[in-house]
């Protein structure tokens with residue numbers, strides 16, 4: 262049974278400047294304001310429909326199809342909840358920050374729920390040539406953290422493997438902060454020599470040292486009112502770490518060759534792909550500096566932890582590297598990329614796509630345009646290989662036995678006829694290896710590569726042939 266909102270609540274909704282709706286606990290939209298209708302539905306009224314239908318085109322509540330639902334959270338907790346959602350609208354998918362507040366009005370349980378929706382542009386849920394793209398859970402969790410910390414002034418430390426997008430996330434923290442109108446100043450710390458470090462960071466006076474031909478403003482000063490992004494902070498040598506620490510503790514600095522002390526005014530974001538715990542244990546990174554920079558650490562997921570985004574990322578990168586060609590991935594090529602572990606992360610994906618676009622004269626990139634991942638053999642029409650960085654699909658957990666069999670079949674293809682060597686390298690006796698090969702043969706019902714090329718059906722990567 263649907264509830265009728267009280268006039269005072271309807272009035273507060275109508276005067277709300279942000280897009281807003283009133284919902285009941287059964288996911289029905291009871292009322293909407295003009296800002297909501299204008300922003301999301303070209304002025305059309307959607308009251309009376311279910312929120313999951315309107316925002317996602319689903320026929321069931323979002324939490325029943327694997328998405329987090331802020332309404333459900335609020336119903337369960339009885340308090341306000343906020344989260345990022347990807348909304349599927351007429352013009353495409355977009356990121357919306359949804360805030361749900363239960364309205365009790367003296368009643369024991371909430372009468373209904375006020376929903377306020379704010380668009381966020383720090384990332385795109387649709388292919389886009391520049392900026393952050395993604396819709397996977399790991400990526401949404403990352404964006405949540407960016408939203409949580411952006412309005413605060415605390416230092417942020419971004420960690421994660423090389424090529425995961427730390428610089429883009431640093432920029433997103435800046436863009437979502439109240440310093441967004443100020444400058445964003447990236448500093449590549451690993452490239453700064455000892456002599457350059459101070460003069461680059463703090464600036465210098467003309468004549469301060471040989472080669473100082475004019476006054477120079479430092480990067481700390483350039484970041485005034487904005488964000489200073491210290492990339493590769495883990496590579497800063499100990500001597501310079503002391504200087505950084507002094508800057509962060511006193512919020513002041515002095516140009517080289519000058520006596521005047523100046524006040525610094527920046528928000529600090531640092532990034533590293535080094536393991537700072539290890540560096541501290543080795544005495545290569547100061548613990549006091551670590552505590553200064555790591556108030557809010559954010560670990561970026563590796564690309565293999567957000568494989569759901571590979572198609573979207575690839576599409577976006579193709580728009581970037583070949584804007585004049587409408588390049589698409591074939592299904593097989595997309596699957597090939599999704600099955601690869603990407604030790605070099607998004608930078609490696611970019612590299613592979615650049616190479617593929619040069620190799621292809623068509624609009625479609627197929628598996629044979631990715632020779633590094635797909636070693637075609639000439640033995641059969643679809644002779645498969647498994648790349649050493651092969652990882653099983655996200656939605657499928659392989660049993661250890663199945664994984665062992667895959668690995669074995671991959672090795673047998675590589676080392677045909679050399680079982681003695683293989684047994685030794687695997688650390689098992691030749692008898693054990695022979696037994697495992699026989700079991701593999703039985704389970705696939707096919708000959709092992711000893712007698713020909715082994716195919717294990719859908720679990721194998723199959724290279725498309727060039728048309």
Ligand SMILES: Nc1ncnc2c1ncn2[C@@H]1O[C@H](COP(=O)(O)OP(=O)(O)OP(=O)(O)O)[C@@H](O)[C@H]1O
Pocket residue numbers: 392393394395422423424425426427428429430492533534574577607608611
């Ligand atoms: N979510 C994303 N959406 C689109 N492009 C991305 C995303 N994340 C990273 N990229 C692209 O991947 C490349 C590598 O990103 P970036 O330089 O920010 O990585 P990094 O983690 O700072 O690497 P390193 O540690 O080596 O400095 C860039 O071309 C960047 O534009």
